Amino acid sequence: MTATAFVGGRILTMAAGPEPEVVVVESTRIAAVGDRSILEAWPTATVRDLAGGTLCPGFIDAHNHLSIAALHPRWRDVAGAASLEGLLDEIRRQAVAEPDTAWIRVCGWNEGPIAAEHQGVHPTRTDLDGLGLDRPILVAHYSLHQGVVCSSGLDELGIGRTTAAPQGGEIVRDAAGLPTGLLIERAWGGAHGESLAAYAEPERWGEHIVARAHQLLSQGITAVHDAACPPAAEAVYRRLATAGVLPISVVMMPHAPALLHNDLGPRLGGPPTGEGDQQLRVGAAKLFADGGTSIALDVTMQGKVLRFGTTMDDMAEHLLAASRRGFRVAVHAMGNVGVQRTIEAFAAAASESPDDEHRFRIEHAGIASPAQARELAALGAVAVVQPGFVDHVGRQSGGITFDEHAWLPFRDLAEAGVTLAASSDDPCAPFPPLWCAARGADRTTSEGLRFEAEQAVDFEAWLRAYTSGSALAGGQEGERGAIVPGLRADLVILEGALVPTPPPRVVETWVAGVPVFRTEAPG
Numbered sequence: 132m133t134a135t136a137f138v139g140g141r142i143l144t145m146a147a148g149p150e151p152e153v154v155v156v157e158s159t160r161i162a163a164v165g166d167r168s169i170l171e172a173w174p175t176a177t178v179r180d181l182a183g184g185t186l187c188p189g190f191i192d193a194h195n196h197l198s199i200a201a202l203h204p205r206w207r208d209v210a211g212a213a214s215l216e217g218l219l220d221e222i223r224r225q226a227v228a229e230p231d232t233a234w235i236r237v238c239g240w241n242e243g244p245i246a247a248e249h250q251g252v253h254p255t256r257t258d259l260d261g262l263g264l265d266r267p268i269l270v271a272h273y274s275l276h277q278g279v280v281c282s283s284g285l286d287e288l289g290i291g292r293t294t295a296a297p298q299g300g301e302i303v304r305d306a307a308g309l310p311t312g313l314l315i316e317r318a319w320g321g322a323h324g325e326s327l328a329a330y331a332e333p334e335r336w337g338e339h340i341v342a343r344a345h346q347l348l349s350q351g352i353t354a355v356h357d358a359a360c361p362p363a364a365e366a367v368y369r370r371l372a373t374a375g376v377l378p379i380s381v382v383m384m385p386h387a388p389a390l391l392h393n394d395l396g397p398r399l400g401g402p403p404t405g406e407g408d409q410q411l412r413v414g415a416a417k418l419f420a421d422g423g424t425s426i427a428l429d430v431t432m433q434g435k436v437l438r439f440g441t442t443m444d445d446m447a448e449h450l451l452a453a454s455r456r457g458f459r460v461a462v463h464a465m466g467n468v469g470v471q472r473t474i475e476a477f478a479a480a481a482s483e484s485p486d487d488e489h490r491f492r493i494e495h496a497g498i499a500s501p502a503q504a505r506e507l508a509a510l511g512a513v514a515v516v517q518p519g520f521v522d523h524v525g526r527q528s529g530g531i532t533f534d535e536h537a538w539l540p541f542r543d544l545a546e547a548g549v550t551l552a553a554s555s556d557d558p559c560a561p562f563p564p565l566w567c568a569a570r571g572a573d574r575t576t577s578e579g580l581r582f583e584a585e586q587a588v589d590f591e592a593w594l595r596a597y598t599s600g601s602a603l604a605g606g607q608e609g610e611r612g613a614i615v616p617g618l619r620a621d622l623v624i625l626e627g628a629l630v631p632t633p634p635p636r637v638v639e640t641w642v643a644g645v646p647v648f649r650t651e652a653p654g
């Protein structure tokens with residue numbers, strides 16, 4: 132059996148002990164780690180010179196919506212539309228590109244530039260109706276937490292003047308009480324679901340997932356946790372895994388059929404957390420404590436109370452139900468109210484079964500206090516955070532700071548003893564881990580704005596968060612996330628210093644002992 136010996140660079144094992152000089156990979160596993168003397172036991176090993184680069188475990192993106200991100204190439208991305216007219220143009224192009232879908236869907240809507248043109252007013256159903264297209268239209272927000280729907284779409288969804296919004300959602304209305312088309316949080320779930328129906332054909336959906344997975348591999352990502360996997364997406368992943376064509380490892384986090392809902396229904400009777408193998412495994416059940424754009428806040432700013440946002444009031448109940456059925460749980464909590472409710476729900480589950488290893492996951496923990504960080508640490512929770520959010524959250528925060536709560540409180544969490552798992556939230560934010568890690572390390576947006584710099588975490592700590600931290604979040608610490616004999620040889624080779632500016636780059640990615648991506652040699 133051929134073996135490969137990696138030498139000649141730094142080796143970040145993400146495990147205790149000194150940095151080794153040599154790593155030997157045999158078949159799909161790490162076979163040996165140590166100083167040069169171990170090479171004597173592997174005289175026929177192929178030597179791979181790292182040429183001064185760094186060898187790391189493959190990156191694990193612990194919160195990546197791969198199954199939905201995979202479909203994005205099918206939709207015009209309107210992120211760059213600087214005006215309403217530009218947005219409408221993109222919708223026209225989408226209608227032509229996909230003439231047979233029941234709904235016309237565009238993605239990546241970012242209220243910024245268009246709202247600026249319209250003094251903060253979002254596009255409305257009337258704007259979309261003016262296109263005169265033959266099908267319902269959905270303009271999906273980049274966050275996947277809201278969207279704008281045209282009149283025929285609202286009709287199809289049964290949303291009218293007297294329709295009550297679901298708990299955890301908002302149907303925005305004009306002065307006359309008519310829906311404007313803007314549907315927020317749970318109120319947009321129906322439009323999301325209807326507009327996806329045309330893309331749910333398993334074979335083609337699977338092809339998109341495979342294509343997206345290859346892009347992830349090119350950035351060093353060898354495993355993802357799909358952070359909201361409805362039953363239909365689970366079925367597609369199972370198909371790919373059975374056929375042996377899933378290029379990266381996936382942890383599927385079961386989610387209700389309707390986006391942002393917490394009732395997993397019959398899924399709780401299916402395979403629980405941990406079922407599966409190293410290529411495809413069931414992860415924690417995914418629940419929501421608050422909104423994603425309508426985050427639930429209760430904070431003070433220079434003593435003034437600021438309280439708003441959307442909570443998902445059924446989270447605690449469904450968390451206990453999932454926990455009782457043998458699922459670990461992961462809760463989306465962006466605002467400090469969401470974080471607090473999550474802490475309380477974790478505590479309730481822990482007291483109900485104190486002997487279980489719960490490995491609670493809090494997703495985002497976007498705005499939290501040091502006291503909340505300590506409570507999460509006491510519960511043994513892992514915080515699945517997004518260093519890349521420094522870019523867009525920093526831009527949107529407008530420099531506002533709170534008295535007791537920090538935005539993206541990475542340092543507070545780490546100092547409290549909470550393990551950080553790193554992730555992108557792709558497609559809601561860019562996925563390249565080294566770019567994200569750089570944002571989390573320098574706390575600087577693309578425009579150069581420093582954003583709560585005291586919450587910075589250093590670059591190498593982000594590499595740990597992307598490997599051993601994420602493995603812990605996924606219950607995979609026995610199989611990946613470190614360079615330790617016996618673990619899977621998912622590896623990444625980096626070139627350049629481990630600093631945020633400029634960050635290193637991925638030159639090679641290995642999956643299960645096989646190189647699957649290599650950059651073109653320069654020049």
Ligand SMILES: [Zn+2]
Pocket residue numbers: 194196358556559
């Ligand atoms: Zn997400």
